[in-house]
Amino acid sequence: MSLGPTQKSRHTSLSEINVTPLVDVMLVLLIIFMVTAPMLQQGIDVNLPREAAGNLDPSRERLIVTLAKNERIYLNDRRMDLPELEQTLRQAAATTKEVFLRADKDIPYGLVVKTIAVIKQAGIERLGIVTVPADEDGKRSPS
Secondary structure: OOOOOOHHHHOOOOOOOOOHHHHHHHHHHHHHHHHHHHHOOOOOOOOOOOOOOOOOOOOOOOEEEEEOOOOOEEEOOEEEOHHHHHHHHHHHOOOOOEEEEEEOOOOOHHHHHHHHHHHHHOOOOEEEEOOOOEOOOOOEOOO
16 A cells, blocks of 8 residues: 555656647648739730740840940941931841940939830830849849
């Protein structure tokens, strides 16, 4: 006959798992999903053409319109004004339908829009905007 607790009864462990923290985490996740679900945008299915982006042909003559920081306009390093640019591009439109536009980031937006309008009026069908590639952080690469 023993008067104190037995060896077996002192070391019994709980065999049940406490699910309260699990339920708390699941409720928080449910609330997060309910809040963010309406913010998801609906997509539109579009079948895009497949084309490998190859390197540009360096032997082909390119028309590059440059808008410098001092608001001067250049076509392939030759300075000109907007009417002269339109006339030159009209003549060039017979052989090429592609122009690249390089614009300094500090020039007025209105000048960029006017230049794009002149390029389109000259009969150019394809306009490429030249930019500096950004790093993965979103910062500009050093020039």
